[in-house]
Amino acid sequence: MLLVVAFVLPSSLSLRGKSAVRGIVAPAERGTSGFGQRLSEATSAIRGMGGAVEKSRELSHELVRIQAELNKLSDVENENLRLRRALEFRQQQPRPMIPCDVVSRNISGWWSSVRIGKGRVDGIRKNHAVISPDGLVGKTIEVSKRTAEVLLLCDPACRVSARIEGANIFGLVRGGGVNFQGHPVARMDFIDKDTKVQAGDEVVTSGLSGEGGVSPKGVHIGYIVKVHLDDSGLFQYAEIAPSATVSLLDYVFVVSETTEEVAP
Amino acid sequence: MMKRAIMLGGIFIGGLVQLFLPSWSAFGGAKPPVLAAFVLYYALRLSWRDMWIAVFWAALLHDGLDLGPFGPALLAFPILGILAYRIRSEIFVDGTVTHMIFGALGAMMATFAALLIYAVSGQRPFHLGYALLRLVGSGLLGMVTLPLVSLTMNMLEAVLPKRRGYGWQ
Structure with a gap:
């Protein structure tokens, strides 16, 4: 019942x-x-x-x-x-940022997520980009009054619009979980098959965001490790090594939609 | 009353411990199932009513702190509790081997319930190899976790002052 x-x-x-x-x-x-x-x-x-x-x-x-x-x-x-x-x-950063401390991990281990110690009352809303000095960390997914869940970039449910730095090549980055060594992995899908993409290319956010979220443009995501042609033969996809990893004692920043500076 | 307070407090601390423990990537990202271990520990010892309080509180904490909808723990924990409660008179409740077997089976059952829900709802990608690794991994972690939880709770309950009985009460 x-x-x-x-x-x-x-x-x-x-x-x-x-x-x-x-x-x-x-x-x-x-x-x-x-x-x-x-x-x-x-x-x-x-x-x-x-x-x-x-x-x-x-x-x-x-x-x-x-x-x-x-x-x-x-x-x-x-x-x-x-x-x-x-x-x-x-x-x-040109946009106002809300500094937050990471207070805990996901309880079940099914999701690659962390909880930050600020929530709705601090101006945090759903689908806002979360970044650190190393690059894109993920996005806020569930916001309660005083805490918020951040879905990390390596989670399979996390999808971010991205582009190759210095080129007009776009794609969609999605998480690939964590490998056996415990390193996060991600991949960039839907890369035009006629464009030249190679290992070592830098991947950054494109600035496009759906679901009413806030995603700044040009935030570093990681570097391409390997490029493949997908099963349909219409697109390429690339394995990415995300740069930003988050531990329990780290600080992260949530990109705010307001134009006012938020006190730390 | 005191015992119930200890139970609720113990489960709360167990939830915090599970939050802070890292997941094991070699075990498919499984975490030591501390809350499931608490449910089993109390289902093997307490009354039917107290067992349900433990089950509900642990499931609420687990699903409340997890992403996605309420469900995986609310499905798994009552089944664990009922099964352990029903067969506890047939087994040696305080045996370490019993705890290891129950811990492994309980953790695997909780993982299976979560897999079922996530696979049906499409919230998580389902790969057979990953699912098997996760099931086995959680079983191994459960095998270690329940004896540790039992030991800790037995020690804690032993050092706490007991209500003096006067025989006529």
């Missing part, structure tokens, strides 16, 4: 239910994500101390402490560099 009710739920009601569940879990997710970050910093500090302890037969305890401190500072410096890069990237 419950199942039947769940299956016939209209999508708006289903999304409302999901939004409620995500609202309950969101504070714990943020807390755990923050804890994970601190744990990661502490682990690298301890690792540094461990390395120093190996040398401690010749070195004093003071040196251990300094090394740990140095290690911590190095982490801070790395974080600083990462944030500075993100800030520069954001300032270079």
